[in-house]
Amino acid sequence: MHLLSQRVVEIENMEESKVHVFKSSSELLEKLHEKWNSVERLPYPAMYSSVYGGIVLDPAMMVIPIDDHMVHRGHGVFDTAIILDGYLYELDGHLDRFLISASRAKITSPFPKSTLSAILIQLTAASNCKKGTLRYWLSAGPGDFLLSPSGCPTSAFYAIVIDEEFSQCKEGVKVITSTIPMKVPLFATSKNVNYLPNVLSKLEAEEKGAFASIWVDEEGYVAEGPNVNVGFVTHENELILPFFDKILSGCTAKRLLELAPKLVENGRLKSVKTANITVEKAKGAAEMMYIGSTLPVLPIIEWDGKAIGDGKVGDLTMALSDLVWEDMVAGPETHRLKVPYV
Structure with a gap:
């Protein structure tokens, strides 16, 4: 009797959760x-x-x-x-x-x-x-x-x-070092739809009260964020972005590298380069930033609970942000294509 009554309950539950069939x-x-x-x-x-x-x-x-x-x-x-x-x-x-x-x-x-x-x-x-x-x-x-x-x-x-709405980012954010394994170079350097590591890395940061995370490679060098590149300004006023050999070569990051020499010309930056940068050196930088299409440059003021520089948005970070934003808004036609709206 017990099995029979259980079967009756199952049938009743099935009726309650009956799935609709679309007939057209x-x-x-x-x-x-x-x-x-x-x-x-x-x-x-x-x-x-x-x-x-x-x-x-x-x-x-x-x-x-x-x-x-x-x-x-x-x-x-x-x-x-x-x-x-x-x-x-x-x-x-x-x-x-x-x-x-x-x-x-x-x-x-x-x-x-x-x-x-x-x-x-x-x-x-x-x-x-x-x-x-x-x-x-x-x-x-x-x-x-x-x-x-x-x-x-x-x-x-x-x-x-x-x-969607987006604007030039001017407020600083906090980041953490990701414990989610980063992608191997074959997958990291291609923009493919397999984004589960990226999603988990972002979720990990949010769960810890941070904006996003930073991946570090197996050699201890800074790699990238979950969907952004990362850059640093040293105390010697050098702009450094990690090499693109193991990470995605961000289009905005590459454009920043083309525009940043303007700040070298006016004496605000000493140099602009891509290089390997250790976590120790990176955390000791004067300024730090995320670089991505809709940001275009997002100041980072804290990493793993430690202030970057003086813990405030850096002047050079904002100068770099202004360069890219101005390029997006009124740059040369070689980089901006006018849409022929009807």
Whole structure:
């Protein structure tokens, strides 16, 4: 009797949790639209999908096939460009890195670089977004649920415009040394979708009351943050960024290295270079910063509970931030591409 009564309870519970079956695509689409009908401002005004073969403006339809190998095997790469005042910043450099990452992941783009660029420009124009980010992916493509992509007819290209606010960072943050193992160079130097170490590293920092973390390599040299590069100003006024041989070569970090010599010319910096830097030397620096697309330079004032310099936002850090921000806002056309909005 006990087993019978248990079975009756199970059947009753199953009835309570009965799953709805959508009988038509129109019924499902109506359900999907419920999420977005109450949203005043759409966070994703436009998406491109090579699976669809065009641009989608309906957020309910901004989806990726479940059998896409980027979804269930992590076989994909991505990159991001900034939209600021109706311009795309450093799109060409980001696309170059994007295709290098794809080559390392053994993914062949369905389009040449010129077509990828044209798609992204048209997507941004269709979104009518003047400030935000443009994120795009190359995937091994949909096809099956196996490990090898041999069953995928073609690779896939996706892109989305994210309407988001960002501004020049001026407040200092605290960081910790990550205990999450950093990626090996093959994966760290490619911008791929396997970001679990990055996520765990960020969560670890937040759990300890810090903004983010710093990875240190097996030789004891400073590497990078979970999705940003890191830089230091020594007490001798040298700007040092870690070598890019084991970490991602950030487009904003590389642009900073091109712009920073202006501060050498006016005598504020002594030199600008990439080099190995030990944790001891790094923690003893006069100033420290994160470097990334939407920051573009974020002052770091404390690391593992120890103040960096005098524990305040450094003047040279802000001068470097101003250089990059001014370049983003009003730099040369070689680095800023005007979007042809309708």
